[in-house]
Amino acid sequence: MIAFLLSGSSTMPNFSTNEFKPGLKVMLDGDPCSILENEFVKPGKGQAFNRVKLRNLKSGRVWERTFKSGDTLEGADVMDVDLEYSYTDGEFWHFMDPSTYEQFGADRDAVGEAEKWLKEQERYEITLYNGTPLAVIPPNFIELEITETDPGLKGDTAQGGSKPATLSTGAVVRVPLFITEGEVIRVDTRTGEYVSRASKS
Template sequence: MATYSSNDFRPGLKIMFEGEPYAIESSEFVKPGKGQAFARVKMRRLLTGSRVEKTFKSTDSAEGADVVDTNLNYLYNDGEFYHFMHPESFEQFPVEEKTVSDAAKWLQDNAECIVTLWNGRPIAVQPPNFIEAEVVETDPGLKGDTAGTGGKPAKLSTGAVVKVPLFVQEGEVVKVDTRSGEYVSRVK
């Protein structure tokens, strides 16, 4: 893999650090008036999702991580693993529940997800940016009940709970942004 100087660190770059793959989320190059320049980097550990802040000297370098983002279709959950399939080769990838983590509440059958593979092993799952799901449980919106925030919690068919406007009823299909967990619109 390529070697990157700390000057080349950019958000989205995936590097090897302490023997594990990390994704750089932000990088600030600092040139103090006195002393050596350095890069202040915030990065996410791909195996666990934890965030780390690290300072690299301008002379430091890191090897690029051999990770691949692949589009895979979600098939099913057998209780122990979530199963994904490559849409062209039909190769199946069982993914552990801890790897899927928060993405599980947004998974729908045949949803195209971005799965990060490291040495052929799935280490992260990113659901589609937007999903359409049916509201299976919510309080009825009462006429004139607009005091306060103007929203109510609704449970979706995927199991996720999102805040929706008062006019949304059970049985309706809504569009949700999975990155923020926010209601976007009603689907007609």
């Protein structure tokens, strides 16, 4: 019955199809995956199956697989932690657990799109797989300084045109014309859009 048991060096528990809840992390074809959906199907008086949608946490791809009900998958040693960004040496981007000072190096694949939102001392959600960063998710909103943009035009108000502005992290976003170099703005990292001037701290 245990057709999908993958042997691994770790001692993660196995999960049966009836335990496949959204968010559960399991190993499939050697990759860590997160369960998105699990539908129990059983035609007539026939055999029961589970149609499962999973996200491959390495590639980000969504897989659809059908299992016999009762089949099991090995749990994946995956957890999400909040870490502080420290610095990059060009090959790895280093994050630190602020309570234990433990360091984690994320490679380019893991950092991905988040690279342009990396700011020192900011907290990021890091997905760890066997203790190694697999993905870096920036906070939804981040405040960054503008390092370069065309001078603002006097008298411009909030409405009207926009212009590109380069941020301290290298990201380029469109900002209203009245925003000037050196200002700190709030950006939505999910859309890459300007939200507002930063709140005065």
